[in-house]
Amino acid sequence: MAESPSEPTRILIVDDDTSVRDVIAVLLGEEGYAVTAVSSAEAALDAARLSEFSLVISDVRMPGKDGFWLLDRIRELHPDTAVIMLTAFGDTEAAVECLRNGAADYLLKPPKVTDLIRAIERALGRRRLELARQRYRRSLENRVREKTAELSRTLGDLQATYSQTLWSLVAALDAREHETSDHSQRVVRYTLAVAKRLGLAEKELPDIGRGALLHDIGKIGVPDAILLKPAKLTPAEWAEMRKHPQIGFNILQSVEFLDVPAQIVLCHQERYDGGGYPRSLAGDAIPIGARIFAIADCFDAMTSDRPYRKGGTVDAARAEIARYSGTQFDPRCADAFLSMSPDELADLARTTQARPI
Missing domain, CATH: 3.40.50.2300 (Response regulator)
Structure with a gap:
């Protein structure tokens, strides 16, 4: 001194x-x-x-x-x-x-x-x-500690702004399809719950959650006449509809912090047996986030009301997922999903404000 x-x-x-x-x-x-x-x-x-x-x-x-x-x-x-x-x-x-x-x-x-x-x-x-x-x-x-703390606060604020922007964008997309934003929040919650059951690292969860949230962003490029058509799509219209994973990937790939979510968006219509699109990937070649999301999205679609039909029961949806385990769905992901009880799934399905991811 x-x-x-x-x-x-x-x-x-x-x-x-x-x-x-x-x-x-x-x-x-x-x-x-x-x-x-x-x-x-x-x-x-x-x-x-x-x-x-x-x-x-x-x-x-x-x-x-x-x-x-x-x-x-x-x-x-x-x-x-x-x-x-x-x-x-x-x-x-x-x-x-x-x-x-x-x-x-x-x-x-x-x-x-x-x-x-x-x-x-x-x-x-x-x-x-x-x-x-x-x-x-x-x-x-x-000074370094002060600047680091200041930078951390700034990055936290920026992260929150990014997340809020993503949620607002998805809410607008859901509204375009006459959906509610509850659909997007539910599939994110289902996807993250399965990811945790699989023991994925905590640091991987935000990217997987963003991939689930943004899965249909490519539908921005699908004409309303096709996207909102109440009748069965023609083969030509289906060809247009099937472009939305690639469109979504093209939109997100230039944003560095959305690199992993972009891959999930690109692959969310792939099937475990290779029968999906756009690249006919199979097995572990499909990103784990996309394999998990496929189950979450299917479950939500089967249990949610639509203008043209009433949503099915949780038991029926679980049986359908078990039936297509190994073909449409990754068996390990399906087992993780099915390990959740109907009560746990009901808790996830309830409309609550999802946390920004």
């Missing part, structure tokens, strides 16, 4: 030689430093617990715990404190070890006044620089 500009720099002197300790203390006091002097490594550590020192000047060779021990403790407990070691003449090996263990500098005993002052200024200068770096790093980390 940086000291206040109005306070003198605090230095701790550690030496069992009273004369050396006193001379250095007097000298540094005259230079304007606040000096504390102790005679052992243990006493130095006690002093460092009570006061914060910018610099410790310690002898290497002392009775009991030596300067190496003190250096290790200071670096561990007070990493912002600089340490200068005092070594005997010719003790080069000790000096090198001190530097290797984190000392800022070393001086031969008894130190020359000019050498001592220069060493102190260098050590304190490096300490100030390191503290400034730490402050800058903390400031930068705080």
Whole structure:
């Protein structure tokens, strides 16, 4: 921690030689430093617990715990404190070890006044620089955290806007076909419930839900005369109607975050046995989201009222799905769907506001 500009720099002197300790203390006091002097490594550590020192000047060779021990403790407990070691003449090996263990500098005993002052200024200068770096790093980390949080909030708002836009678009499509938006919400809920039963990863669910929601977006390109025709479609009209998965894919593929939903839209009319369209895919070649959706859509179609017929029972629809398991439907997806009880399906079918996905 940086000291206040109005306070003198605090230095701790550690030496069992009273004369050396006193001379250095007097000298540094005259230079304007606040000096504390102790005679052992243990006493130095006690002093460092009570006061914060910018610099410790310690002898290497002392009775009991030596300067190496003190250096290790200071670096561990007070990493912002600089340490200068005092070594005997010719003790080069000790000096090198001190530097290797984190000392800022070393001086031969008894130190020359000019050498001592220069060493102190260098050590304190490096300490100030390191503290400034730490402050800058903390400031930068705080700014990064703030910007990350801000970006997360922005992305969350954007995601909510995207989702609301998609729901509004699908509601408009449902209205065009004289459907209610309940149909779209139900198939999304059925699809996600099956996906969870299959144990798909949580991160996959939003894309699968969007694929189910947007499955019929390609019908934008189907003429009303065909889409809303109350009578049976001619072969030519069916050919036009069967283009809607490709049209939907073409609409969505340029939107990066809708890449996976676009694949589900393209494949939602495929059959597990390869008898579907537009590409006659079979088995696992069909995206899992499309395989799940096929069951959800079929179930909703069979149990919902239409202008020309009354919706069937849940039991009848479940029996139909079981009957076509392995041909129209992926058996694993069908089993997952059929593992839900009629009461669970009824709960999913109830009209509630679907969460944005």
